[in-house]
Amino acid sequence: xxxxxxxxxxxxxxxxxxxxxxxxxxxxxxxxxxxxxxxxxxxxxxxxxxxxxxxxxxxxxxxxxxxxxxxxxxxxxxxxxxxxxxxxxxxxxxxxxxxxxxxxxxxxxxxxxxxxxxxxxxxxxxxxxxxxxx
Ligand code: T46
Numbered sequence: 001x002x003x004x005x006x007x008x009x010x011x012x013x014x015x016x017x018x019x020x021x022x023x024x025x026x027x028x029x030x031x032x033x034x035x036x037x038x039x040x041x042x043x044x045x046x047x048x049x050x051x052x053x054x055x056x057x058x059x060x061x062x063x064x065x066x067x068x069x070x071x072x073x074x075x076x077x078x079x080x081x082x083x084x085x086x087x088x089x090x091x092x093x094x095x096x097x098x099x100x101x102x103x104x105x106x107x108x109x110x111x112x113x114x115x116x117x118x119x120x121x122x123x124x125x126x127x128x129x130x131x132x133x134x
Contacts, residue, residue, distance in 0.1 A: 003070040003077045003094065006019035007058060007087035018083055022110070029089070030056050034111040037062075041101035048097040050122045053130075056112040058087040064105030073131035081107070095127050 007035050009027055012019045024032050038047065039125065050070075061081035072094055079088060088111075090096055098107065113119070121127045 001075060003075060004079045005033065005089040005091070006132075007089055009060075009085045009087060011085045018084070023083040028058055028087075028110055030112040032062075032110045033113050035066075036109050036111070038098070038101075039105070039111070041105060043101075045101065045102075046097060046099045049078055049124075050120050051095045051127045052092050053119050053121060054058065054092050054113065055093055055119050056089045057090045057100075057117075059090060060084060060087045060110075060112045060131060061107045062106045062108045064102035065100070066098055066105050067100040069097040069134060071097075093127075093131055095124065 007018045007027065007029075011023065012021065012034065024030075041047070059081065062084045065080065065082035068079050068081055068088060068090075070090070081114065101107075109130055121130065
Protein backbone atom coordinates (compact mmCIF):
# COMPACT_ATOMS: atom_id res chain seq x y z
CA UNK A 1 0.00 0.00 0.00
CA UNK A 2 1.35 3.39 -0.94
CA UNK A 3 0.16 6.59 0.70
CA UNK A 4 1.52 8.90 -2.00
CA UNK A 5 -1.00 9.67 -4.72
CA UNK A 6 0.57 11.59 -7.59
CA UNK A 7 -1.11 13.80 -10.17
CA UNK A 8 0.78 14.26 -13.43
CA UNK A 9 0.59 17.68 -15.04
CA UNK A 10 1.42 18.41 -18.64
CA UNK A 11 4.41 20.72 -19.14
CA UNK A 12 3.65 23.14 -21.94
CA UNK A 13 7.26 23.86 -22.72
CA UNK A 14 8.82 25.55 -25.71
CA UNK A 15 12.13 27.25 -26.42
CA UNK A 16 11.20 30.04 -23.99
CA UNK A 17 10.82 27.73 -20.98
CA UNK A 18 8.12 25.71 -19.25
CA UNK A 19 4.55 26.36 -18.18
CA UNK A 20 2.08 24.21 -16.24
CA UNK A 21 -1.63 25.14 -16.16
CA UNK A 22 -3.86 23.69 -13.45
CA UNK A 23 -7.63 23.63 -13.81
CA UNK A 24 -10.19 22.68 -11.23
CA UNK A 25 -12.16 19.62 -12.25
CA UNK A 26 -9.61 18.39 -14.80
CA UNK A 27 -6.12 18.46 -13.25
CA UNK A 28 -7.25 19.05 -9.64
CA UNK A 29 -9.87 16.66 -8.21
CA UNK A 30 -11.64 19.17 -5.93
CA UNK A 31 -12.91 22.73 -5.90
CA UNK A 32 -9.92 24.95 -5.15
CA UNK A 33 -10.88 27.38 -2.36
CA UNK A 34 -7.40 28.44 -1.25
CA UNK A 35 -3.85 28.61 -2.55
CA UNK A 36 -0.79 29.19 -0.40
CA UNK A 37 2.91 28.73 -0.83
CA UNK A 38 5.78 28.05 1.52
CA UNK A 39 9.08 29.71 0.67
CA UNK A 40 12.24 31.17 2.28
CA UNK A 41 12.29 28.16 4.57
CA UNK A 42 15.35 28.17 6.81
CA UNK A 43 17.94 25.36 6.60
CA UNK A 44 17.22 22.32 8.84
CA UNK A 45 13.68 23.52 9.57
CA UNK A 46 10.80 21.04 9.45
CA UNK A 47 7.13 22.01 9.17
CA UNK A 48 3.73 20.37 9.24
CA UNK A 49 3.36 17.82 12.05
CA UNK A 50 -0.40 17.70 11.76
CA UNK A 51 -3.30 16.08 9.90
CA UNK A 52 -6.56 17.56 8.66
CA UNK A 53 -10.00 16.23 9.52
CA UNK A 54 -11.59 17.15 6.17
CA UNK A 55 -9.21 19.22 4.06
CA UNK A 56 -7.78 17.80 0.83
CA UNK A 57 -4.73 19.38 -0.71
CA UNK A 58 -2.41 19.09 -3.68
CA UNK A 59 1.22 20.06 -3.01
CA UNK A 60 3.55 20.96 -5.88
CA UNK A 61 7.22 21.73 -5.46
CA UNK A 62 7.52 24.45 -8.10
CA UNK A 63 11.16 25.21 -7.31
CA UNK A 64 13.95 23.40 -5.42
CA UNK A 65 13.19 20.28 -3.43
CA UNK A 66 11.90 18.99 -0.12
CA UNK A 67 10.85 15.72 1.49
CA UNK A 68 7.33 15.08 2.73
CA UNK A 69 6.55 12.35 5.24
CA UNK A 70 3.03 10.93 5.06
CA UNK A 71 1.60 8.78 7.83
CA UNK A 72 -1.88 7.24 8.03
CA UNK A 73 -1.42 6.06 11.62
CA UNK A 74 -0.26 2.63 10.51
CA UNK A 75 2.31 3.23 7.75
CA UNK A 76 4.83 6.05 7.23
CA UNK A 77 6.16 6.96 3.81
CA UNK A 78 8.68 9.54 2.59
CA UNK A 79 8.27 11.23 -0.76
CA UNK A 80 10.84 13.42 -2.47
CA UNK A 81 9.42 16.52 -4.12
CA UNK A 82 11.45 18.18 -6.88
CA UNK A 83 9.24 18.06 -9.97
CA UNK A 84 6.89 20.97 -10.87
CA UNK A 85 4.91 18.65 -13.15
CA UNK A 86 3.86 16.36 -10.30
CA UNK A 87 1.26 17.10 -7.64
CA UNK A 88 1.10 15.17 -4.39
CA UNK A 89 -2.54 14.63 -3.39
CA UNK A 90 -2.69 14.81 0.39
CA UNK A 91 -6.05 13.52 1.53
CA UNK A 92 -7.75 14.19 4.84
CA UNK A 93 -6.66 12.15 7.87
CA UNK A 94 -3.06 11.87 6.72
CA UNK A 95 -0.33 13.10 9.06
CA UNK A 96 2.20 15.19 7.13
CA UNK A 97 5.64 16.53 7.89
CA UNK A 98 7.86 18.56 5.55
CA UNK A 99 11.63 18.23 5.84
CA UNK A 100 14.90 18.94 4.02
CA UNK A 101 13.85 22.10 2.21
CA UNK A 102 16.52 23.08 -0.30
CA UNK A 103 17.61 26.68 -0.74
CA UNK A 104 15.04 28.38 -2.94
CA UNK A 105 12.38 25.72 -2.41
CA UNK A 106 8.84 26.90 -3.14
CA UNK A 107 6.05 24.53 -2.15
CA UNK A 108 2.74 25.55 -3.71
CA UNK A 109 -0.41 24.10 -2.12
CA UNK A 110 -3.95 24.03 -3.50
CA UNK A 111 -6.57 23.43 -0.83
CA UNK A 112 -10.20 22.33 -0.91
CA UNK A 113 -11.32 24.78 1.79
CA UNK A 114 -10.58 28.08 3.47
CA UNK A 115 -8.21 28.15 6.44
CA UNK A 116 -9.85 26.72 9.56
CA UNK A 117 -7.72 26.00 12.60
CA UNK A 118 -10.56 23.74 13.85
CA UNK A 119 -9.79 21.33 10.97
CA UNK A 120 -6.23 20.69 12.21
CA UNK A 121 -5.20 17.74 14.36
CA UNK A 122 -1.86 18.86 15.74
CA UNK A 123 -1.37 16.13 18.34
CA UNK A 124 -0.08 12.80 16.99
CA UNK A 125 -1.77 10.69 19.68
CA UNK A 126 -5.13 12.38 18.94
CA UNK A 127 -4.54 11.61 15.26
CA UNK A 128 -3.84 7.90 15.83
CA UNK A 129 -6.84 7.67 18.18
CA UNK A 130 -9.06 9.20 15.48
CA UNK A 131 -7.86 6.93 12.65
CA UNK A 132 -8.25 3.88 14.88
CA UNK A 133 -11.88 4.81 15.43
CA UNK A 134 -12.72 5.35 11.76
C1 T46 B 1 -0.47 21.73 5.47
C2 T46 B 1 0.97 21.92 5.16
C3 T46 B 1 1.36 21.20 3.89
C4 T46 B 1 -3.12 30.89 7.77
O1 T46 B 1 -3.46 31.89 8.44
N1 T46 B 1 -3.76 30.59 6.61
C5 T46 B 1 -3.39 29.52 5.85
O2 T46 B 1 -4.01 29.29 4.80
C6 T46 B 1 -2.31 28.69 6.28
C7 T46 B 1 -1.87 27.49 5.47
C8 T46 B 1 -1.66 29.01 7.44
N2 T46 B 1 -2.06 30.10 8.17
C9 T46 B 1 -1.33 30.46 9.39
C10 T46 B 1 -1.42 29.47 10.54
C11 T46 B 1 -0.08 29.62 11.23
O3 T46 B 1 -0.12 30.70 12.13
O4 T46 B 1 0.06 30.52 9.03
C12 T46 B 1 0.87 30.01 10.08
C13 T46 B 1 1.72 28.85 9.58
O5 T46 B 1 0.87 27.69 9.33
P1 T46 B 1 1.28 26.22 9.75
O6 T46 B 1 2.13 26.25 10.96
O7 T46 B 1 0.05 25.37 9.78
O8 T46 B 1 2.20 25.83 8.48
P2 T46 B 1 2.79 24.41 8.07
O9 T46 B 1 3.82 24.69 7.04
O10 T46 B 1 3.19 23.62 9.25
O11 T46 B 1 1.54 23.64 7.38
C14 T46 B 1 0.98 24.11 6.17
C15 T46 B 1 -0.55 24.14 6.24
O12 T46 B 1 -1.00 24.89 7.37
C16 T46 B 1 -1.13 22.76 6.33
O13 T46 B 1 -2.54 22.81 6.08
O14 T46 B 1 -1.05 20.70 5.17
O15 T46 B 1 1.39 23.28 5.09
